Amino acid sequence: MTDMRQTPLAQSLPASVPFVGPETHERARGAPFVARLGANENIFGPSPKAVAAMADSAGEIWKYGDAESHALRQALSDLHGIAPEHIMVGEGIDGLLGYLVRLYVGVGDAVVTSLGAYPTFNYHVAGFGGILHTVPYRDDHEDIAALFAKAHEVKAKLVYLANPDNPMGSWHRGADIVAALDDLPADSLLVLDEAYVECAPDGTAAPVAIDDSRVIRMRTLSKAYGMAGARVGYAMGATDVISGFNKVRNHFGMNRCAQIGATAAILDREWLAQVQGEITVAREDIARIARSQGLTPLPSAANFVAVDCGADGAFAKAVLDELVARGIFVRMPFAAPQNRCIRISCGPKTDRDAFAAALPEALAAARAQASR
Amino acid sequence: MTDMRQTPLAQSLPASVPFVGPETHERARGAPFVARLGANENIFGPSPKAVAAMADSAGEIWKYGDAESHALRQALSDLHGIAPEHIMVGEGIDGLLGYLVRLYVGVGDAVVTSLGAYPTFNYHVAGFGGILHTVPYRDDHEDIAALFAKAHEVKAKLVYLANPDNPMGSWHRGADIVAALDDLPADSLLVLDEAYVECAPDGTAAPVAIDDSRVIRMRTLSKAYGMAGARVGYAMGATDVISGFNKVRNHFGMNRCAQIGATAAILDREWLAQVQGEITVAREDIARIARSQGLTPLPSAANFVAVDCGADGAFAKAVLDELVARGIFVRMPFAAPQNRCIRISCGPKTDRDAFAAALPEALAAARAQASR
Known part of the structure; x- marks a missing residue:
């Protein structure tokens, strides 16, 4: 009821x-x-070092996590060679997607994705009253040109693209995605979900300039790093995009042991x-x-x-x-x-x-x- | 920017x-x-049994948590003598408050709280465009009669009351809160934050009938149970209130080790x-x-x-x-x-x-x- x-x-x-x-x-x-x-x-x-770090820190769970996820963002900063201001850590990509949709999508706003792509993104869009527009896959690949054309047609606030794609496992070269960005509407933000990119061939990660406000990239500890139950994801992007999360996120929402374990996992190459x-x-x-x-x-x-x-x-x-x-x-x-x-x-x-x-x-x- | x-x-x-x-x-x-x-x-x-349970399960963090938090809800069901359908587990009270405000408060909707009460609740209200109305504390206690009167005056969607109160530590008898419910407007929902209730004298927990839709009670593992960094809270209430969370919550948002640790903590009386x-x-x-x-x-x-x-x-x-x-x-x-x-x-x-x-x-x- x-x-x-x-x-x-x-x-x-x-x-x-x-x-x-x-x-x-x-x-x-x-x-x-x-x-x-x-x-x-x-x-x-996960890395045995991550497991050990979580087990060793379990007794400290009486402390709230660090609201800035400082150590983890520092490790990610070193890994990607970008400043920590370009990185936001959140409760998995699912959590970050929820915040992002909330920031960009009001009731009646248009959003574009592929028909059959990640359902949790669609759930968030519906949950904030957005209108989802879909384009078909093309030969089992997400169709970048069709997604961006649809974004023009419906004036999309967000365009979702997973690379590699879930559920098909198909992928595009990262350079091809960057080249296509010129066809993205100026008022759209591309949500590039790279959850599986560590499983992909070299060249799959999109070489996006870190101050490029047209795209936000999402990564996770849930897949190649083997920590799905920890709920640790992160977003990378321009500071005007990344700083928006601070307006709505649950500042003390990260599990402390997960922060510590994720940092150890990132360092264990x-x-x-x-x-x-x-x-x-x-x-x-x-x-x-x-x-x-x-x-x-x-x-x-x-x-x-x-x-x-x-x-x-x-x-x-x-x-x-x-x-x-x-x-x-x-x-x-x-x-x-x-x-x-x-x-x-x-x-x-x-x-x-x-x-x-x-x-x-x-x-x-x-x-x-x-x-x- | x-x-x-x-x-x-x-x-x-x-x-x-x-x-x-x-x-x-x-x-x-x-x-x-x-x-x-x-x-x-x-x-x-936290309970050493909770610490051990988290440490022992760290190697299983590759699994997503149980979307239903079944074992934890079962333990809470036994503890409180209420059916699991009356219990929602979430990412701390902070997380649950965010979902609740989202469900009940649209842009311009009125919300009532005490002037100087829990700021994270206020943050969520502002974040969803609600209008916060405050009433002063009375002798360092939250003023239930004034809160409910203000709720009538402004047609509040939500009324927030923490018992015991944070930051003052003052408290009301639970029975007095239940008695006052008849003065709550029919269209208001009382958010009764009992985060600290396990630290309080007997009789502080409000003896609310579990099918009473006028109030939702919030509890947490962060305080007396010593697991702030785990991010585990729960809400208790009528099923029409509790089931609402399923419309908007992050279904796989709970940390798996936190679920396991919280269950052990609840059982260690x-x-x-x-x-x-x-x-x-x-x-x-x-x-x-x-x-x-x-x-x-x-x-x-x-x-x-x-x-x-x-x-x-x-x-x-x-x-x-x-x-x-x-x-x-x-x-x-x-x-x-x-x-x-x-x-x-x-x-x-x-x-x-x-x-x-x-x-x-x-x-x-x-x-x-x-x-x-």
């Missing part, structure tokens, strides 16, 4: 929970998953390199498993592989359901035609073996349903 | 950072504080009782130290003591600055006449001894300034 004292906008929002996590599935099925390959978590885990190698191996193995069953893995620059199940969304959904029923947690794109795929996160060999064992049965069961 | 692509509301918000944390002070002064008694943190710390005892001793000791210097400690039901410095806000500010200069981090109320006080958080004996040692010098220095 909706509380009629809420604002008209809040009353208009759906009360249903849009995001179902693996624990919710597990409680419903009454058993834990055998392999947790659905949320693009990094099962190879050796661990990151090792995980990057593991992810490459895992992508190839997932592709091999998919091909062995006659499916088509898509090229991926992320820590997951989208696998084309060779038919429509209903069939892919049947495959997914049959995998979940066998204890393999995977997810899938929600919009056609990308929803002909299922999306499998990279994990260690034991997880991939469990997937490989379940896939033939799941496919057979889905095909049996389809032929009924 | 303000980014002119922001919404009109966002452009109107101050870009200055309203909340300065102790680490920022420490970096400015080039040395750590001797005693950290300014942020109402609980220096006695023995540790809480011990800390409650320590806080009582510390309050009495802080009062004794204040009296020994001719100052007047106010009665407190919180984990801090407001100390009347016997003059105006300028004098109290001078005392505070002199304490800070001597490595004693304290804060003070920001509105008259409460700003005749400084506010000292409860800490162990070593911290109190450091405060006791610094106070005579700080007072002498402040008095020397005042006589110039």
Whole structure:
């Protein structure tokens, strides 16, 4: 029941929970998953130095976190060779996206994204009363020219582009994105979500000039750094864009141990390199498993592989359901035609073996349903 | 510089950072504080079982937290004897207050609070374009009758009441708050912030019927439970109020280790009782130290003591600055006449001894300034 004292906008929002996590599935099925390959978590885990730093600092949790995330921003400043004023740390990219939409999108304002791209961004846009305009993927890639053309057409406040893309794993060269910025409307801000960029080939990160106010880049500790549960993300951009967060953010919102662990994780380049190698191996193995069953893995620059199940969304959904029923947690794109795929996160060999064992049965069961 | 692509509301918000944390002070002064008694943190710390649970789970931080905070809500459900549907867990009371203001307060909507009460609530109200109306404290207590009368006068969407109060430490009997609810306007929602209630005498927690939609109660792991840096708070209320959070909250916003640690902390009633005892001793000791210097400690039901410095806000500010200069981090109320006080958080004996040692010098220095 909706509380009629809420604002008209809040009353208009759906009360249903849009995001179902693996624990919710597990409680419903009454058993834990055998392999947790659905949320693009990094099962190879965080740097042992980050784990040790968090464990060692747990006793200090009585202190609020540093409102400026000073040490972490300093480490990021050194990593990227930009001044700390160009960096904002927040409660994951999800948290930062919420603040950013709030800063730029009022009721009725236009926003542009790709049809089937990151749903949490769409959730924030709807939540602040924005009007979402979508353009289709083009050959399973986000279509930069079409996104920017749509932004002109609808006078978009924000344009969302993930590179590499989730859920497809496709990517653009960073230089191509920078070159396209001249086609972005002057009143639009490009939200470039580079959550998966550490999993991508060299040249994927966009070489944006740090004082370029046309774009804000988002990074996270949740993917290659293996700290999804810590809720640490950061934004990089021009100071007039970055400083806006201070108007609305929860200044003491960061978990103190997460700040400390994230700083250690950023500094451990050796661990990151090792995980990057593991992810490459895992992508190839997932592709091999998919091909062995006659499916088509898509090229991926992320820590997951989208696998084309060779038919429509209903069939892919049947495959997914049959995998979940066998204890393999995977997810899938929600919009056609990308929803002909299922999306499998990279994990260690034991997880991939469990997937490989379940896939033939799941496919057979889905095909049996389809032929009924 | 303000980014002119922001919404009109966002452009109107101050870009200055309203909340300065102790680490920022420490970096400015080039040395750590001797005693950290300014942020109402609980220096006695969290349950060792909570610390162990967080340390043990640090290696699992690659997993997102449970979007439903199921185990923690179950523990809270058992503790309070209410169904989990009446409980929402969020990123500290600060985070929950942000969501709540967003749900209920549109641009131009009226909100009522006490003049000098919790500034983060005011920050959220301003951030969503609400109009804050204030009523004075009455004998250093929040004035419930005046708050509710003002709510009628201005047609308030939200009325904020902290019990015990921060920054004064004063309190009302919970039963008196419940009795007063009949005077609350039908269209208002009372936000009853019980952050410090575990530090208060029996009978301070308001015995609100759980299906009473007139009030939402806020609790936290940051104070008596000693986990400020974890960012765990919760709200209790009628389901139509509680379910509203699902429309706007960051569903995967909770730190996973914090969820696990908070659950352990809630279950460790023995540790809480011990800390409650320590806080009582510390309050009495802080009062004794204040009296020994001719100052007047106010009665407190919180984990801090407001100390009347016997003059105006300028004098109290001078005392505070002199304490800070001597490595004693304290804060003070920001509105008259409460700003005749400084506010000292409860800490162990070593911290109190450091405060006791610094106070005579700080007072002498402040008095020397005042006589110039």
